[in-house]
Amino acid sequence: MREEFRLLIALQDLDIMIREAREQSTSEQYRDMGFKLTGLDELVEAREKLAKKIPKALRNRYEKLAAHYKLAILPVTGDKCLGCFVKLPTSFFSSAYSSELLTCENCGRLLYIP
Amino acid sequence: MKHNSIASLFEERFCIFNLRSRKKSSVLQEMVRHLKAEGRITDEHFILEMLKNRESLGSTGLGNGVAFPHGRSIAINGLTVLFARSAAGVDFESLDGKPAHIFFLILAPSEKGAEAYLALLSELISLVQKPDKLEAMREARDFESLMKIIGGGGS
Numbered sequence: 132m133r134e135e136f137r138l139l140i141a142l143q144d145l146d147i148m149i150r151e152a153r154e155q156s157t158s159e160q161y162r163d164m165g166f167k168l169t170g171l172d173e174l175v176e177a178r179e180k181l182a183k184k185i186p187k188a189l190r191n192r193y194e195k196l197a198a199h200y201k202l203a204i205l206p207v208t209g210d211k212c213l214g215c216f217v218k219l220p221t222s223f224f225s226s227a228y229s230s231e232l233l234t235c236e237n238c239g240r241l242l243y244i245p
Numbered sequence: 246m247k248h249n250s251i252a253s254l255f256e257e258r259f260c261i262f263n264l265r266s267r268k269k270s271s272v273l274q275e276m277v278r279h280l281k282a283e284g285r286i287t288d289e290h291f292i293l294e295m296l297k298n299r300e301s302l303g304s305t306g307l308g309n310g311v312a313f314p315h316g317r318s319i320a321i322n323g324l325t326v327l328f329a330r331s332a333a334g335v336d337f338e339s340l341d342g343k344p345a346h347i348f349f350l351i352l353a354p355s356e357k358g359a360e361a362y363l364a365l366l367s368e369l370i371s372l373v374q375k376p377d378k379l380e381a382m383r384e385a386r387d388f389e390s391l392m393k394i395i396g397g398g399g400s
Contacts, residue, residue, distance in 0.1 A: 140318075140320065144319070144355070145295075147317055147355055148295070148317075157359050160359075160363050161363075164366060165307045165308075165340070167303040170303050177298065202319065206319055206320075213356060
């Protein structure tokens with residue numbers, strides 16, 4: 132898998148974690164269970180450092196998608212986009228695309244072959 | 246979530262009754278590598294990074310010798326629980342400063358919301374708050390004993 136895909140996926144995982152920590156209902160549930168969420172600032176800092184490692188054009192694309200969708204990048208595990216569930220073109224499954232970052236023609240989400 | 250439904254999430258192949266690692270980062274690595282070796286995850290790198298990030302948000306070592314490393318990633322296909330036990334104990338930066346002996350690694354796919362594992366976390370935490378259950382878990386040497394404690398009755 133290409134390095135920029137790996138970075139994007141790691142960035143998305145971090146964004147999910149930051150979102151959970153910021154959401155009142157989720158963070159309250161964590162605290163009720165005894166977890167301390169004191170490192171949010173460090174996590175945001177780590178996110179910014181990671182984002183800078185991603186080529187600007189790709190990062191901007193991700194950020195725009197992430198503003199609309201909870202998940203901006205998804206693996207291709209069947210014949211449908213896991214974001215919008217619209218069928219993907221058969222050409223996606225050609226080996227020529229196995230190392231490419233693909234785009235769902237319906238919703239625009241970034242897709243990769245794991 | 247009832248105890249018998251919790252038990253259904255445990256699998257013998259996802260249990261480590263004798264963790265070798267003695268440091269926090271290497272324990273996370275040992276557990277993640279175990280899941281990779283068992284074919285549960287395809288890329289250990291993502292999971293490990295995610296778990297390390299989660300620990301930087303705040304240690305998942307809740308004290309009383311138990312830790313609950315957890316998180317979500319698109320690199321995970323389904324809700325996964327790994328049980329691990331360390332007789333020697335591991336400094337997991339737990340809230341009470343004591344070593345952790347029992348680990349529940351909980352991983353969930355990103356497509357599901359946090360609720361996918363929050364209920365499970367809550368139920369497991371309630372379980373280990375019972376001193377007799379916790380003590381028995383620390384002594385568990387095999388899957389059958391673990392299931393008797395959790396409520397699944399063994400395989």
